[in-house]
Amino acid sequence: MLRENLNDLVAFAAVARAGSFTRAAARSGVTQPVLSRAVRALEERLGVRLLARTTRAVVPTEAGERLLRIVGPQLDGIAADLSALTALRDKPAGTIRITSGEHAAASILWPALERLLPAYPDITVDVITENALTDIVSERFDAGIRMGDQVEKDMIAVRIGPALRMAVVATPAYFAARPRPRAPQDLTAHACINLHLASYGGRYAWEFEKGGRELRVRVDGPLAFSSVFLARTAALAGLGVACMPDDLVRADIAAGRLVRVLADWCAPFAGYHLYYPSRR
Structure with missing residues (x-):
């Protein structure tokens, strides 16, 4: 089977459509001699004349028109497909x-x-x-x-x-039955809702800071979760004191569903x- 050089076919189609080597060279970004050599090489391999050259224009011969009808749409399709692939580079995917x-x-x-x-x-x-x-x-x-x-x-x-800031919270009913903690150490006397955090090696030791003094308190209680959302649910159910990011319970505190304690011990820290x- 005859395997033609694709560049030669592209050059031929460009000249045939432009009707001029000069115009085709300007549109395709290559020099006129390059196009001329490519078309001549294609004609020699096929053994037929594809373009009739006059002083005024370049027009396809009968063989050239037939070849253009065959390869023109296919070259256009290749160009369109390549453009579609290039578009993927210009948008996240x-x-x-x-x-x-x-x-x-x-x-x-x-x-x-x-x-x-x-x-x-x-x-x-x-x-x-x-x-x-x-x-x-x-x-x-x-x-x-x-x-x-x-x-x-x-x-x-x-x-x-x-x-971020942490918030230590419980329901009003919970604190009505027990004294509110005044210092982090007081939490050891309360039913606390623990968090399992693998990044901390197990149960999270509640962290506090005030006036440059840092404290970590290991609390105990009836429940432990790996989800702060479940810890909030348990706190709202009155099952104990929970410690979690304050944005999760801000609305509950404002609505009176939860009461915040030890706020002066919960300093801001680096976020996500x-x-x-x-x-x-």
Whole structure:
């Protein structure tokens, strides 16, 4: 089977459509001699004359018109397909895998995805929520979201959320039956709702700070969850004292469903960061 040089066919089609080597060269961005050599090589291989050259114009011969009808639409189709592929480079597309804690996924990641995905339908996002710190390279994640102080030093970290504060809360009925804690150490006498955080090696030791003094208190109680949302539910049910990011219970406190204590011991701290490997 005769296998023609594609560049020669492109050159022939450009000249035949332009009716001039000069105009075809200007449109295609190559020199006139290059086009002339390509068309001549094609004619020699086919053994027929494809273009009739006059002092005024260049027109296809009968063989040239037949060849143009055959290859012209196919060349146009190839050009259109290549343009479509190039367009993929100009807009976000593909799958992104992100590991995140539950609270960060709900408070930071989801609002961003809700705005992003309708505008970029070619993006697919896989969000894996887990409390443990994840090696995003070995687990083949594109990025992770964690507290700024939890991110490894060899990662690029970008802050994506405001500073956070924890809130220690319980229902008014709970505190009506027990004295409110005045200092973090008083929590050891209360029924506290624990959190399992693998990144902290097990149960979360409640962290406090006041006047430069830092305290960690290990509390006890009837319940422990790996979800701050379930801890909030348990607190609202009057089952004990819970400690969680204050944005989760701000409305409950304002409505009087929960009472906040030890607010002066809950200092702001670094919020969530998006992190990814520096080499990618």
